[in-house]
Amino acid sequence: MKPECKGGDRKQDSRSMSEGWFLGGTDGTDREPHGNRECPITIPITNNRSLITNAYGGKHMRSIKTLLAGLSAVLLLASGATFAGSDLNEVGALLVYPAIATVPGAAIETFVTITNAGSSPVVAHVSYINGDSTSTKYCYECDFDVPLTGNDTETLVVTFGANGIQIASEDTPLALSCPWVKGMMVVALEDGFGHTITDNVLLGEEVVVDYASGAAFSIPAVPFQGLDGGDGDRTYGFDDREYGKMPRIVAADFLAPRTTNINGANLTLFTLDFDRQFPPNTDCSVTGYDANEHPFSASFQFGCWAATDLCEISPEFCHPNLGLYSGNPLLSDTHGWLQLNCKVDRDPWLSNGFDAKGGVHGAIIQKQPVGSTMPAGSGAPFQNGSAAWARLLYQSVTTGDAVTLHLEDVPGSMLP
Numbered sequence: 562m563k564p565e566c567k568g569g570d571r572k573q574d575s576r577s578m579s580e581g582w583f584l585g586g587t588d589g590t591d592r593e594p595h596g597n598r599e600c601p602i603t604i605p606i607t608n609n610r611s612l613i614t615n616a617y618g619g620k621h622m623r624s625i626k627t628l629l630a631g632l633s634a635v636l637l638l639a640s641g642a643t644f645a646g647s648d649l650n651e652v653g654a655l656l657v658y659p660a661i662a663t664v665p666g667a668a669i670e671t672f673v674t675i676t677n678a679g680s681s682p683v684v685a686h687v688s689y690i691n692g693d694s695t696s697t698k699y700c701y702e703c704d705f706d707v708p709l710t711g712n713d714t715e716t717l718v719v720t721f722g723a724n725g726i727q728i729a730s731e732d733t734p735l736a737l738s739c740p741w742v743k744g745m746m747v748v749a750l751e752d753g754f755g756h757t758i759t760d761n762v763l764l765g766e767e768v769v770v771d772y773a774s775g776a777a778f779s780i781p782a783v784p785f786q787g788l789d790g791g792d793g794d795r796t797y798g799f800d801d802r803e804y805g806k807m808p809r810i811v812a813a814d815f816l817a818p819r820t821t822n823i824n825g826a827n828l829t830l831f832t833l834d835f836d837r838q839f840p841p842n843t844d845c846s847v848t849g850y851d852a853n854e855h856p857f858s859a860s861f862q863f864g865c866w867a868a869t870d871l872c873e874i875s876p877e878f879c880h881p882n883l884g885l886y887s888g889n890p891l892l893s894d895t896h897g898w899l900q901l902n903c904k905v906d907r908d909p910w911l912s913n914g915f916d917a918k919g920g921v922h923g924a925i926i927q928k929q930p931v932g933s934t935m936p937a938g939s940g941a942p943f944q945n946g947s948a949a950w951a952r953l954l955y956q957s958v959t960t961g962d963a964v965t966l967h968l969e970d971v972p973g974s975m976l977p
Contacts, residue, residue, distance in 0.1 A: 647805045647922075649953060652678050653784025654759040655797060655804055658746040658767045659924045660780060660829045660868070660951070661689065663721040665742065668772035671719040675748055677709035679762030684708050684751040686795075687717070688968050689728070692744030692831075692866035700840045700865040703728075703739035704969055706751070745831050745866050747968070748782070749797065755971035757795060759787020759803065774931065775946030780924050781953060795970050799833055799920075800963035807833065807964060808956035809918065813925040814898040816937045817880040818872065822929070826871040826878070830863065830923035834905040834916065834964035840864030842909040843921060846902045847874055851884035852894040868926075871899075880936040895937035901954070905964065919961015926951040 647653070661671050675685050688702040707715050707730070716731040721742070729736045748765065750758050765782035785804045792803070799806050818825025835841040846860045859875040871878040884894030903921040906914065928949040934940050 647783065647785045647807065647956070649781070649784065649956070651784060651786060652761045652764045654750045654761050654763060654787030655785040656746075656748040656763050656765045656782035657785070657831065657833070657922070658748070658765065658780075658782050659831055659922070659953075660767065660769065660926060661692075661719055661741075661746055662743045662769055663719055663726055665721050667721070669721070670770050670772075672768040672770070673717040673719065673746060673765070674714060674767070675707060675709065675717070675763065675765045676714040677712065677762055678764055679760060680711040682708065682710045682713075682753075683758070683760070683762065684753060684755075685715070685763070686749045686751045686755075686757075688747045688749075689719075689739055689741055690744045690747060690837075690865065691741040692868070693742060694840075694864060694867065696741075698740075698838075700835060701741075701838050702747075702968055703737070703741065705735070705737060707733075707735065743868070747833075747966070749795070750787070756793040757791050757797070758793075759789070759791045761786050769949075771947070771949075776928065776949040778926060778949040778951040780926075780951045783922055783953060796965060796967045797833070798963065798965050800965075801960070806960035806962075807920050807922055809959040809961040810900055810902055810957035811922055811954040812898065812900045812956075813952075813954050815871065815878070815896065815925060816927065816935060817878065817883045817895050817897060818927065819933075819936060820872055820876060820879045820882065822879075822933060824870050825928060827868045827926045828871065828874070828901075828923060829866075829868045829926055830901075830921055831866045832903075832905050832920050832964070833966040834907045834920040835865050836907070836967045837969055839908070842906040842915075844904050844906075844915070845921065847899055848902070849875065849878055849897055849899040851897045853884060855884065893936070895935075907965075917962035917964050920964040922954060922956065924951050924953050 656675070658673055661673070663669055663671065677683055685707040686704065687707055688704040690702045691698055691700060693699060709715060715733065718729050718731060720727055726739045726741060727736065728739060748763065750760060750763055752758055764784065766779055767782065768777060768779040770777040785799060787804055789802050797804060813828070815826050830845070832841060832843045841864060842862060843864065844860065844862050846858065848856055848858050850856055857875060857877045861869060861874055863869070876882045878897065878899070880895060881893040883897055901921060903919065904915040905917045905920040907916050926949065928947060929935060929943050930947050931943050931945070934942050
């Protein structure tokens with residue numbers, strides 16, 4: 562029997578989205594120590610090189626281990642192997658919206674659009690998964706159905722209302738509440754009897770709007786193509802049989818945020834290798850590169866979902882630290898890129914090691930508050946409001962190991 566995820570006093574090791582997670586904070590705001598986290602298992606962030614101890618730091622020592630790890634990741638990302646995983650440019654049978662967010666007391670809404678590109682009616686089964694790692698219900702889900710006729714499109718609005726989190730449809734009478742303030746949505750295709758089907762007809766996008774600051778960003782849903790028709794239940798196999806596998810390596814390029822710009826660049830990550838209500842242990846090694854190809858590395862852990870500030874993963878991702886191998890502040894870089902090499906232990910309470918390499922995807926979200934400036938470009942201030950932009954992570958052509966997501970079965974179902 563699996564142990565229930567209880568509260569605890571584990572320290573939060575990588576900054577998760579807090580109130581105002583993608584637009585909060587101002588340029589010049591000091592970073593605060595992290596609070597307590599209740600679930601899941603975590604370990605402290607580690608770096609293969611010493612952290613920068615002042616604004617310009619000293620000369621860093623390169624690590625052979627870091628260089629070898631970076632080379633290995635590059636080979637995986639750029640491998641010429643046959644692609645067999647998710648195709649981000651195609652419709653799918655299962656969609657993941659990686660960054661759902663609301664903020665108590667703030668005018669922030671997330672719009673989730675689901676489109677049936679097929680001619681036959683289907684049901685979109687929506688699971689909103691709790692991404693708050695401080696909650697005792699981390700990795701739990703609220704789920705509901707959205708019927709779609711042929712060539713239909715529906716938009717859900719997630720907002721923090723007077724009675725908590727509200728999810729409403731722009732097109733139907735659907736209206737429900739759910740306590741999660743942040744996380745991801747998984748949308749799977751079903752027939753009218755609650756049986757999962759793997760027809761590739763779904764496409765989608767999310768838009769997050771902050772009305773107070775005037776900033777917004779959009780991210781396409783991550784599509785997973787169905788393959789063999791599946792077995793009809795809500796245990797989804799990403800194994801190149803039921804659905805395409807997840808990538809082995811994911812990557813992102815970025816404009817370097819200033820160290821003073823809290824949440825100036827966030828990695829929003831998820832895994833699909835877990836049983837509902839039981840957070841896995843997801844371990845990611847990060848290899849970053851500045852504009853002159855100098856590598857540096859760090860590592861961090863999360864459960865089923867996390868949003869992590871790049872500067873908290875390593876200060877070397879942020880200006881003026883990025884690229885300071887020479888110790889000369891005039892040589893600081895304003896942009897770079899990174900790779901994530903992750904592995905997942907779906908049942909950490911068994912102490913049997915990691916089950917899968919890969920199994921992680923997500924997006925990078927960047928923001929600039931009004932009045933702030935970017936290190937890149939002309940240095941002109943953002944005058945009339947905040948700005949935000951986002952994109953899905955790049956994915957390797959090589960796929961990771963097979964992973965399985967198990968969500969709540971249909972009530973009364975005899976399916977396994």
